Amino acid sequence: NAGVTQTPKFQVLKTGQSMTLQCAQDMNHNSMYWYRQDPGMGLRLIYYSASEGTTDKGEVPNGYNVSRLNKREFSLRLESAAPSQTSVYFCASSRQAHTEAFFGQGTRLTVV
Amino acid sequence: EDKVVQSPLSLVVHEGDTVTLNCSYEVTNFRSLLWYKQEKKAPTFLFMLTSSGIEKKSGRLSSILDKKELSSILNITATQTGDSAIYLCAVGESGAGSYQLTFGKGTKLSVIP
Numbered sequence: 001n002a003g004v005t006q007t008p009k010f011q012v013l014k015t016g017q018s019m020t021l022q023c024a025q026d027m028n029h030n031s032m033y034w035y036r037q038d039p040g041m042g043l044r045l046i047y048y049s050a051s052e053g054t055t056d057k058g059e060v061p062n063g064y065n066v067s068r069l070n071k072r073e074f075s076l077r078l079e080s081a082a083p084s085q086t087s088v089y090f091c092a093s094s095r096q097a098h099t100e101a102f103f104g105q106g107t108r109l110t111v112v
Numbered sequence: 113e114d115k116v117v118q119s120p121l122s123l124v125v126h127e128g129d130t131v132t133l134n135c136s137y138e139v140t141n142f143r144s145l146l147w148y149k150q151e152k153k154a155p156t157f158l159f160m161l162t163s164s165g166i167e168k169k170s171g172r173l174s175s176i177l178d179k180k181e182l183s184s185i186l187n188i189t190a191t192q193t194g195d196s197a198i199y200l201c202a203v204g205e206s207g208a209g210s211y212q213l214t215f216g217k218g219t220k221l222s223v224i225p
Contacts, residue, residue, distance in 0.1 A: 045214065102157065
């Protein structure tokens with residue numbers, strides 16, 4: 001079972017470049033999430049989608065946009081990358097909004 | 113102010129020891145508390161505790177939710193080197209049609225032979 005699949009696994013960007021992180025889940029989950037993880041900061045919620053067709057800001061949404069393309073896919077876009085966005089990004093999904101979330105393997109992004 | 117606080121931040125124990133990890137929270141509309149284990153990559157789910165399920169156990173791991181004290185503990189008995197990881201606590205809250213899962217900073221557990 002694939003579960004939650006993120007692409008790419010690694011990426012290096014120059015300041016000001018844009019990119020989209022892709023996430024897809026095959027568990028028929030309703031809710032999807034994007035987190036970033038920085039040393040000593042835990043996992044911080046960027047955006048989430050409680051159900052298809054809805055998206056909401058999390059704790060640290062500035063500099064990011066998201067699209068819930070369909071029930072399976074939830075993408076995260078950096079329009080103009082900044083060094084402060086260097087982080088490990090995790091996508092997650094859950095059956096319902098308050099049930100256990102399952103995580104993808106992460107994307108390590110470096111902005112130089 | 114952090115909504116979810118874990119303690120200790122790090123812990124070193126010897127194989128065979130029993131450890132207790134703590135998680136306290138302060139949220140408006142509590143729905144669930146979840147524990148995850150993170151080794152090198154993605155967090156993996158351990159337990160979910162709710163008002164209707166305040167105690168969970170799986171092998172050497174167990175967890176209790178204390179809704180009165182707004183806290184939870186994760187116990188690991190007879191620790192093994194494979195238990196070395198970061199343990200994350202997350203709290204789910206809902207309100208106004210939305211839902212958020214907020215994580216603590218984690219407890220880094222190191223088990224030495």
